[in-house]
Amino acid sequence: MQFFFEVLIGGLLSGIMYSLVALGFVLIYKASGVFNFAQGAMVYFAALSLVGCMEKGAPLWLAFILAFVVMTLLGIATEKFVLRKMVNQAPIALFMATIGLAFFIEGLAPMLWGNEVRPLNIGLVDEPIAWILDRYNIVVSSFDLAAAGLALALVAVLALFFQYTRIGRALRAVADDHQAALSIGIPLQHIWALVWAVAGFVALVAGMLWGSRNGVQYALTFTALKALPVLILGGFTSVPGAIVGGLIIGASEKLAEIYIPPVLADIFGGNFGGIENWFPYVLALLFLLVRPEGLFGERHIDRV
């Protein structure tokens, strides 16, 4: 039972890390209806920029600000040179464009900052919390706990930002209805650039945490693949959905990885580990069969 709880807690904490990446997807999808496949590449780019600035001698806080500036510029450029030119195109075309963008960023980032694998030290040590280990014999990572705290703080800040600032209100208006927002004088393009910048900020936080967890390198782009099932489970348009989805995916994937392979091995013989890659997708798929719009997604009504 102890072991079960250990796996569960570990899973929930990793789940938050997935939510963090998923959040970037949700923000952009909500505001501009674009399924931004480049989010993973943005995480990579942000983390590389952060490390790059730190290597040049900037302290963490300054490097963070500089990296945020870089991500904002990227967001503005994306809006100006890509999205603006693609207004009114089919969603799939926009989706494809973001895949193109992902390639572009994956080439640009290492060209600017070099492609060596680099450590990123943000002053958090990743070791089991001693007193929990002593008392309950359960490993809880101090780093994951701190990361989860940071992620929740980020969500809170975003929620406040959307709720109480002028720009936040404009963003929500755009998310609700582009044309209506435009007609009451909200500058759509500014809002889009802004939301890309916010997504860049989320990518930066995600990149910082993932980067200090696994090293800053190309593999950060794969974090997007971890976020996609979170996205379908939680719904493309819901911020709480991304968080809850992340928790569910994280926990169930870890539990599945521990408890399902032995069962399969009993039936078929052999070694069936490594189901983490597909399990969240299948789980999300099964869930969708029951509720096609995701956990918190908007219900879709078809009219002829």
Add this chain to the structure above:
Amino acid sequence: MFYRETGQFKTSYAADQQIFPIRQDRIGIAILLVVAFVVVPLVAGSYWFNAILIPFLIFSLAALGLNILTGYAGQLSLGSAAFMAIGAYAAYNFHVRVEGMPILVSFILAGLTAAGVGILFGLPSLRIKGFYLAVATLAAQFFIVWCLTKFPYLSNNSSSGVISVPDVEILGYKFDTPPARYLLVLTLVSLMALAAKNMVRSTTGRAWMAVRDMDVAAEVIGIRLMHTKLLAFAVSSFYCGVAGALYAFCYLGSVEPDGFSLDLSFKILFMIIVGGVGSILGSFLGAAFILLLPIFLDISLPWLSGLLHLPFEGATVSHIQLMVFGALIMFFLIVEPHGLARLWQIGKEKLRLWPFPH
């Protein structure tokens, strides 16, 4: 001036409904086929066969498969590579395990196996739509590759999971030279492209397009949604499966499950987007473009840097290549979202009027 249908009268429905109603098109396609079947094998070298023509044809077939599903039936899929994997592994197993199984039958059975699995993974499409479906097809992508890795039976108990296929042999003739393999692939691809072209012009194709454009409306006018969608999944997977079998048997010779990664699925998706969604010709044009562009950049960039005396080291060239590739995809989508096939169509229309402006 030369490309004009003036004076070509149709006197029967058959003549009106043929694939190429314009005489010049028929001549054009005949020339193309002669070039592909006769001239190319005579003049092309082994690099062209092994590295360009054979993969081009195989990817065209896979793109054709995806185009049927995405372009005609409107179901976005990110799992085409997994269906290719099924085709490759199924063909290998039929070939190795059944003594004396003719290879072409193995290919067809491989396609059918892929189609069966395709129907299974198509079932969610009855409930899920759009991007949700696209992400759901990723489940197929990861699950299938995992299965191929995990069941040693599927790779004939190879300790590494890699399968290494023997040469193709039909009726005692060994297809072991590049031109022979090319002709085999070309024949299969041409036949299947013809079948696809006819399929999309038939009732089936029209039903697919109706579903694509609005499935609720399609249902209202009496199209059976389940039947139509699943058929699209089956046919598409069949095409991808055969492409996968050819990929293993006529192109690489040895494949591992990880080779059929998400990247490959994306590559095929790129092909239909660049080539033209909902166009048979587009599948071929897109495959050629996506396949040739990196090779072209790879060769031209170092040359260009030498010419301009720019200090490109190996890594930089690769990075620029990636950037140019991404930028071109975006450029294409901005300038011509309907792809190369649309450009071709525009060209033809202009040619009809030429030399007059209107």
Add this chain to the structure above:
Amino acid sequence: MINKLKKLVIASSIAAALLASTAPSAQAAEEQFFMLPSYRVGPYGANGQSFYGGFIDYLSYVNMKGGIDGVQNTWEECETEYNTAKGVECYERMKSKAQKAPGPIHTMSTGISYALVDKTAADKLPLAMMGYGLTSAVDGSVFPWAFPLVTTYQMQASAIIKFLKDKNGGNLTGKKIVFLYHDSAYGKEPILALEAESKLNKFTLVQIPVAHPGNEQGAQWQRIRQEQPDYVIMWGWGVMNMTAIKTAQKMGFPREKMIGSWWAGSEEDVIPAGDAAKGYMSATWNVSGKAVPLIADIEKTVYGAGKGNLKDTSKLGTILYNRGVSAAVLSVEAIRAAQAKYGKGKAMNGEQVRWGLENLNLTEARLKQLGATGLLPEVKTSCSNHEGSGKVKLQQWDGAKWVPLTDWIEGNKALIHPLFQADAAKYAKEKGITPRDCSKEK
């Protein structure tokens, strides 16, 4: 910005120097062409960068020292991104150039080498797979053109077991060892060997696969914590390595009990893990550092003349850089061996280089001549043994550099080599290959 400009100026002068230097050699009569299907971008780009940097630097070094008895090395790179289809395209593109006088082909990718085994045999080009690729090619009677030189996954796994056995007073009975592996052809290869070893040495083997790319290993390490193994042997690659090390720290598993394969034992794997990697061990078939005279000499000669391949000179002397140099040393020595038989100072064709690879005899004395004492083990190949060594060293990361722990350790050949032969025989049967009779080869 100024820094960048400076870099640009330096880089352009290097390029100019390179252009100037390669121009005359292009007119030299005798040339040996190395095709390099390399990778410097993508998920494993950082690893390829060091390896191919070292490889090319050694080729330049040999050229500057007068070539291989006057024969100059030329080479061309083609980016594969570690992708099999791209690798095949690169191979097809460059093979006509290599037809006349090829150097051994190094892909540094198991997938690409698998795809090239049959193609290189048909085209009569020698394929080297140093520490990766199709390991049953050790049996040269079935694979005349493929050379898994120095050592293979299986022999390496066996050597690691031997190391652990020595560490435990010659007895592993009742111990528990976890095998944590990248779930691909690469990670699965050593399983048979480890199973055989576990039967022989009576230890419990627990296999835990990690799905590609392996950037999340929480569940796997929780399982390891539950199993409480004595050791963890890890077959990882790329991001999986540092994630494993970091997750081990997170779970409180001592790194001193983790042993990586040689693809899991480079600076690229441990530096990003920071302090977590201290005490972590790995196998290797070459040592790191610039203490080896050859590496120091390359730095002085090649980089001194501004002809180095790497912009980032901090990579010199790293494990993967030195591995690239070692791979190039073996390739050049094979060509030398071929020249000794077929004519000194002449470019060698594919068949001749193949003979050279099959009759390689790199002794301690020769290594000393090259200034490469201790860089790599002695290698002696033959028709029936394309591996030629089967020895590895164990090394430990002390937080700043890799410290060799042992001398060269050879795996259990009597146990492992029959596995290769059985596998090669199966391959020959499936493909309809009639094996050569090795007793008739000279």
